[in-house]
Amino acid sequence: MAEAKSPDCAVLLDIYRRANLIKTADDRFIELIKAGQIASPYYSTRGQEIIPSAISVNLNADDYVITTYRGIHDQLAKGIPLRPFVAEFMGRATGTCKGKGGPMHITHLASGLPVTTGVVGSGLPIANGLAWASQLKKSGQVTVCNFGDGATNIGAFHEALNLASVWKLPVVFVCQNNGYAEHTKYEYGTGARAIVDRAIAYGMHGIQCNGNNALEMWGAAREAIDRARSGLGPTLLEAKTFRFRGHLLGDDSHYIDKAEMAAAIAADPMPAYRSWLIEQGHASDAQLSTIEKTNADDFEDAVEFGLASPYPDVSELSRDVYAEEVRP
Amino acid sequence: MTAVKAKRMNMSQAIAMALHHAMEIDTSVVVLGEDVADPQGGGVFKCTAGLSDAFGTERVRSTPIAEQAIMGAAVGAALGGMRPVAEIMLMNFMTVAMDQVVNHAAKLRFMTGGQTHVPLTIRTATGAGFGTGGQHADYLEAWFAHTAGMKVVAPSNPADAYGLLLSCIFDDDPCLFIESLPLYFTQGEAPVPGERVPLGKAKVVREGTDVTVISYSRTMVEVQAVARDLEKQGISVEVIDLRTISPLDMPTLLESVRKTGRAVIAHEAQVDFGVGAEIATRLHADLFHELKAPVGRVGAARSPVPFSKALEDAFIPTKERITAAILNVLK
Numbered sequence: 027m028a029e030a031k032s033p034d035c036a037v038l039l040d041i042y043r044r045a046n047l048i049k050t051a052d053d054r055f056i057e058l059i060k061a062g063q064i065a066s067p068y069y070s071t072r073g074q075e076i077i078p079s080a081i082s083v084n085l086n087a088d089d090y091v092i093t094t095y096r097g098i099h100d101q102l103a104k105g106i107p108l109r110p111f112v113a114e115f116m117g118r119a120t121g122t123c124k125g126k127g128g129p130m131h132i133t134h135l136a137s138g139l140p141v142t143t144g145v146v147g148s149g150l151p152i153a154n155g156l157a158w159a160s161q162l163k164k165s166g167q168v169t170v171c172n173f174g175d176g177a178t179n180i181g182a183f184h185e186a187l188n189l190a191s192v193w194k195l196p197v198v199f200v201c202q203n204n205g206y207a208e209h210t211k212y213e214y215g216t217g218a219r220a221i222v223d224r225a226i227a228y229g230m231h232g233i234q235c236n237g238n239n240a241l242e243m244w245g246a247a248r249e250a251i252d253r254a255r256s257g258l259g260p261t262l263l264e265a266k267t268f269r270f271r272g273h274l275l276g277d278d279s280h281y282i283d284k285a286e287m288a289a290a291i292a293a294d295p296m297p298a299y300r301s302w303l304i305e306q307g308h309a310s311d312a313q314l315s316t317i318e319k320t321n322a323d324d325f326e327d328a329v330e331f332g333l334a335s336p337y338p339d340v341s342e343l344s345r346d347v348y349a350e351e352v353r354p
Numbered sequence: 355m356t357a358v359k360a361k362r363m364n365m366s367q368a369i370a371m372a373l374h375h376a377m378e379i380d381t382s383v384v385v386l387g388e389d390v391a392d393p394q395g396g397g398v399f400k401c402t403a404g405l406s407d408a409f410g411t412e413r414v415r416s417t418p419i420a421e422q423a424i425m426g427a428a429v430g431a432a433l434g435g436m437r438p439v440a441e442i443m444l445m446n447f448m449t450v451a452m453d454q455v456v457n458h459a460a461k462l463r464f465m466t467g468g469q470t471h472v473p474l475t476i477r478t479a480t481g482a483g484f485g486t487g488g489q490h491a492d493y494l495e496a497w498f499a500h501t502a503g504m505k506v507v508a509p510s511n512p513a514d515a516y517g518l519l520l521s522c523i524f525d526d527d528p529c530l531f532i533e534s535l536p537l538y539f540t541q542g543e544a545p546v547p548g549e550r551v552p553l554g555k556a557k558v559v560r561e562g563t564d565v566t567v568i569s570y571s572r573t574m575v576e577v578q579a580v581a582r583d584l585e586k587q588g589i590s591v592e593v594i595d596l597r598t599i600s601p602l603d604m605p606t607l608l609e610s611v612r613k614t615g616r617a618v619i620a621h622e623a624q625v626d627f628g629v630g631a632e633i634a635t636r637l638h639a640d641l642f643h644e645l646k647a648p649v650g651r652v653g654a655a656r657s658p659v660p661f662s663k664a665l666e667d668a669f670i671p672t673k674e675r676i677t678a679a680i681l682n683v684l685k
Binding site: 090121122123124125126127131133134135140141143144145148150151152153154155156157158159160161162163169181182185186188189192193345346347348349352353 | 384412413415417418420422423425426427428429430431432433434435436438453454457458462463464465466467468469470471502503505525526527601
């Protein structure tokens with residue numbers, strides 16, 4: 027655990043605000059897809075809300091966050107504006123990417139979200155390049171790269187960790203270990219006792235924490251981000267968590283033992299954190315309800331905006347392929 | 355009075371000169387790749403010699419032997435505001451980095467709705483003739499030309515290499531810059547310092563009236579020799595150096611073939627599903643009624659690059675095979 031002091035009340039509530047927004051978005055996206063108002067594959071982040079929320083309160087607006095197709099929690103926690111975010115999910119011209127990227131490639135450069143990849147492990151080598159650019163510009167920016175436990179078995183992970191270590195790059199590699207790579211349980215696919223052990227092989231600082239515990243996650247993130255910002259190089263941060271709603275929407279998690287799932291749901295970080303905030307006197311039930319209401323209203327505003335937005339014109343097919351428009 | 359001898363240099367020197375110039379005029383230009391910095395020798399083919407001594411090892415970085423890491427770092431640096439030049443020692447090693455090139459570098463501009471772009475130059479070398487066998491000498495340009503978002507460039511001489519490389523580095527799209535191993539050591543006219551060759555512009559290097567031969571990279575050497583030989587037989591060959599494979603300079607190609615009525619595309623890559631097929635299709639589509647013969651193609655055999663000299667010599671488009679292909683469309 028980090029030596030850093032505990033977050034104050036305002037930070038604790040900020041973590042809750044972000045985490046609740048993520049849960050709200052997840053619930054609503056699933057409803058919208060089931061209602062036929064969004065046509066897209068969907069990778070739920072339910073259960074992993076605390077991780078990016080506790081990380082993001084330690085980041086500056088111009089720090090970079092890279093994530094994957096399972097990424098709405100990382101994007102929302104970083105502060106992506108809701109209207110273009112939801113519109114992108116709906117494939118509308120007003121989306122962050124004009125409807126041309128979609129949920130698997132949500133990008134919002136102004137929010138520090140330069141890349142969302144649909145390919146497992148591919149974000150890590152790119153994170154190094156962004157960090158190298160920050161190093162060259164002496165901008166003090168930190169790059170946080172998120173991925174799952176499955177990504178730690180692909181070559182790009184190993185190549186990237188090694189290079190980041192050799193170049194002492196200001197990167198935090200956050201492995202959100204939810205125990206399952208698609209349908210495959212951790213021990214069937216991963217030889218390492220723990221993901222964090224893989225840091226040793228690259229001479230890299232490693233931290234393991236309970237990603238579902240806001241205080242632990244906040245401390246671990248702070249330690250890794252501080253190290254990166256002060257020139258001490260990269261960290262592999264393993265945040266242990268759980269994924270409640272399968273790999274892909276429609277997946278009933280049949281491959282997860284019922285007792286394991288029941289225990290995980292009993293330890294759901296969202297109600298747990300809410301109760302803790304009240305018990306510790308950081309917030310009243312009414313205060314948290316207000317946060318929840320605001321998030322729900324803001325999200326509904328974005329849904330309405332998205333549904334009312336036009337689809338991109340077909341002429342967009344020849345734009346943004348190259349700097350110059352493609353010939354007809 | 356002594357004649358002023360034109361300055362000459364080889365392609366490796368021209369590339370080093372272009373990189374030096376680019377790094378000098380723009381501090382966002384950075385170079386990475388295996389052994390590229392001077393403590394590691396300034397590149398296996400000396401194309402980056404002197405760069406890190408001049409600009410420091412922060413901007414000129416040798417990397418581990420890890421092509422995914424190299425390409426990913428180049429993509430990320432480009433997103434972060436740099437103009438990286440990534441060296442992938444040999445074109446076959448591009449296969450190790452394909453995810454970063456095809457899924458990321460080429461597509462990010464589109465997938466982000468134009469919020470980001472990847473001003474990346476990938477330098478890579480290839481070519482048969484050195485007995486390196488099946489995994490060190492392939493011409494894979496068609497793979498990249500087939501990928502929307504990529505530009506593909508293949509110079510045939512030092513001056514073009516210099517001017518095209520500068521254009522690639524300062525272009526806002528990802529460019530694959532293909533260098534020919536044998537041409538590294540071939541002398542040619544020295545480039546004019548600072549003079550860029552525009553992307554997407556082919557060059558008529560020899561005018562003729564009977565047939566147009568379109569080529570690029572190393573094969574241009576053979577094509578020009580064949581054109582000289584055929585002239586002695588009374589056959590007038592117009593030779594076009596494509597220089598940029600994607601985007602294709604169709605106006606120049608169409609103008610020439612409209613004039614000659616016959617065309618052959620010659621390249622070292624294998625013929626099947628290759629660049630020649632794309633060009634031939636476009637020529638047929640636009641000039642169907644003006645062509646005097648179907649467009650011909652000549653290239654490598656449909657096999658991996660062989661080791662034995664006896665096979666390697668037959669594998670590449672030799673002067674004999676190029677000549678035969680030209681005579682075939684003149685029948």
